[in-house]
Amino acid sequence: MPLPPLKSSGSPIKRFFSVLKGLLSAGVLLPLLVGINVLQMMSFVLIKPLSDDLFRRFNRGCAAFWWGLSYKWAGWYGTEIVVSGDELPPEENAMLVANHQEAPDIPMLFPIAYRAGRIGDLKWFVKNILKYVPGVGWGMVFLDCIFVKRNWTSDKDYISSIFERIITKKIPVWIISFVEGTRIRPKKLERSNEYAEKAGLTPTRHVLLPRTKGFSATVNALRPHLDAVYDITIGYVDGVPSAAQWFQGDVKKAYLHVKRYPLETLPTDEEELSQWLLDRFYEKDERLETFYETGEMS
Numbered sequence: 001m002p003l004p005p006l007k008s009s010g011s012p013i014k015r016f017f018s019v020l021k022g023l024l025s026a027g028v029l030l031p032l033l034v035g036i037n038v039l040q041m042m043s044f045v046l047i048k049p050l051s052d053d054l055f056r057r058f059n060r061g062c063a064a065f066w067w068g069l070s071y072k073w074a075g076w077y078g079t080e081i082v083v084s085g086d087e088l089p090p091e092e093n094a095m096l097v098a099n100h101q102e103a104p105d106i107p108m109l110f111p112i113a114y115r116a117g118r119i120g121d122l123k124w125f126v127k128n129i130l131k132y133v134p135g136v137g138w139g140m141v142f143l144d145c146i147f148v149k150r151n152w153t154s155d156k157d158y159i160s161s162i163f164e165r166i167i168t169k170k171i172p173v174w175i176i177s178f179v180e181g182t183r184i185r186p187k188k189l190e191r192s193n194e195y196a197e198k199a200g201l202t203p204t205r206h207v208l209l210p211r212t213k214g215f216s217a218t219v220n221a222l223r224p225h226l227d228a229v230y231d232i233t234i235g236y237v238d239g240v241p242s243a244a245q246w247f248q249g250d251v252k253k254a255y256l257h258v259k260r261y262p263l264e265t266l267p268t269d270e271e272e273l274s275q276w277l278l279d280r281f282y283e284k285d286e287r288l289e290t291f292y293e294t295g296e297m298s
Contacts, residue, residue, distance in 0.1 A: 001186060001189070001205065001206075002101065002184045002185065002186060002189060002206060002240070003101065003206070003236060003239060003240050003292070004239050004240070005102075005239050005240050005241075005242070006236065006238055006239030006240060006241040006242070006245055006250065006251070007238075007239055008245075008250070018248045018249065018250055019248060021077060021247075021248050021249050022244055022247050022248035022249075025073065025077075025247040025248070026247065029066075029069070029070065029073065029247075030135060032066065032069075033066055033135040033136065033139065034134055034135055036062050036065070036066055036139065037134065037135065037138045037139055039062060040058075040059055040062055040138070040139060040142045041138075043055055043058045043059065043142070044142065052169070053169075056144075056169075056171065059142045059143055060120040060121065060143075060172075061120060062120075062139070062142075063119070063120045063122065063139065063143055064119050064120030066139070067110055067113070067114075067119050067120070067122065068110070068114055068119050070107055070110060071107065071110035071111060071114050071119070073247075074107060074246070074249075074251075077247075077248075077249030078249055078252060079246075079249060079251050079252065079253075079254070080252065080253045080254075081108065081111050081253075081254050081255070081256055082253065082254070082255045082256070082297070083111055083112060083115075083255075083256045083257075083258065084255070084256070084257050084258070084297050084298065085257045085258035085259055085260075086258050086259055086260040088112060088115075088116045088230065088258065088260060089116075090116050090117050090118070091117075092116075092118075092227040092228060093172060093173050093174070093222075093225055093226050093227050094173075094174050094175070094226060094227060094228045094229065094230050094260075095174075095175045095176075095177065095215075095218060095219060095222070095226055095228075095229050095230070096109065096174055096175065096176045096177070096229075096230045096232055097177055097178075097179050097210070097215065097229065097230070097231055097232065097277065097280070098176070098178055098231075098232035098233070098234055099178075099180065099184070099206075099207045099232075099233060099234055099281075099284055099288070100178035100180050100182070100183050100184065101183055101184055101234065101236070101240045102183055102240045102241060102242060102243070103242065103243040103246070104241050104242075104243060104245075104246040104251065104254075105178070105234050107246065108234050108254060108256060109122075109176065109232065109256075111256065112230075112232075112256065112258060113174060118172070118174050121172045121173055121174050122143075122174050122176060123143065123144055123145050123146065123173050123174065123175045123176065124140065124145045124146065124175075124176050124177075125145075125146050125148060125175070125176070125177045125178075125214070126140060126145055126146070126147055126148070127147070127148065128147040128148060128149040130147065131147050144162060144165070144166065144171060144173075146159055146162055146175075153213075156217075159217075159218075160221065163218075163221045163222055166222065166225060167222065167224055167225045170225075173222075173225070173226075174230075175218065175222070177214065177215065177218070179210040179211055179212070179214070179215050179277065179281075180207065180208040180209075180210055180211070181208070181210075181211045182208070184206075184207065184208050188208060189204070189205075189208060192204065192208040192209050195209065196209055201278070202282065204281070204282070204285045205285055205288075205289060206284075206285050206288035206289060206292070207281050207284050207285050207288070209278070209281065210277050210278060210280075210281050212273075212274035212277050212278065213274070215273070215274070215277050216270045216273040216274050216277070217270075219263070219266060219273060220268065220270070220273070223263065223268075226263050227262070227263055228260050228261060228262050228263055229260075229261045229263065229266060230258055230259070230260055230261075231258070231259040231260075231261065231280045231283075231284070232256065232257070232258055232259075233256070233257040233284050233287050233288065233297065234254070234255070234256060235254065235255040235256075235257070235288060235291045235292075235297055236251070236254050236255075237252075237253050237254065237255070237295075255291065255297040256297075257287060257297045257298070259280075
């Protein structure tokens with residue numbers, strides 16, 4: 001079963017200071033993010049007409065600054081993220097696939113991007129509605145993030161145009177996709193396993209079956225540009241935190257396991273590529289089972 005939510009603990013005084021820290025985080029990070037949005041809008045008007053490359057570099061710097069600050073902020077509040085697995089080379093374009101439990105899964109990915117010098121190059125598959133949200137959503141509009149309305153089929157032409165621009169302009173990317181399509185919940189896991197049984201697949205315990213069509217199409221479309229796929233497993237110790245608990249510093253320790261797969265080792269056939277991704281999620285399910293039993297992410 002999915003890991004339960006993180007429970008608030010400690011005395012009322014400790015909880016009070018925890019909430020106070022969360023308010024401090026919101027009071028500093030969110031206004032700063034909106035201020036960065038203003039600079040991004042100005043760059044669209046003043047810089048983009050002169051140079052697309054300079055415009056992208058400016059916005060990459062904005063993203064690197066804010067996401068890097070968010071990563072450092074968690075460290076200042078005492079959150080330790082233990083990274084295991086493969087070392088990631090710098091200057092590499094990659095697609096990242098990760099299990100999805102809650103909103104803090106996003107900042108959980110910042111350490112590996114920061115250490116590889118690629119935190120400003122993160123691109124996300126995100127729901128279309130987010131582009132209208134001040135702060136994070138507005139910022140993503142200027143970063144070539146991929147906003148999807150429904151599913152891969154309905155968004156195919158729009159996504160293909162973004163991929164073509166990435167390849168043509170040689171834009172550095174770490175494209176992140178939570179390929180389960182949603183955050184895991186007991187009812188969603190139940191439905192996922194019902195589908196697995198009907199399809200003759202093995203049920204899972206800690207992840208949902210991935211949606212393979214978008215992954216296969218993305219890898220094959222960006223094959224001339226990508227160097228590798230990174231398979232990321234995210235594990236929390238005492239329960240899955242909410243966004244508020246993350247920014248309050250309630251998460252003291254979390255784990256991240258990285259497996260790097262050079263692109264030339266992946267199949268090109270769509271069906272075989274879908275099976276490849278499914279196999280990774282079965283491995284991820286076993287890895288999380290071991291982690292919850294032993295505390296080791298291997």
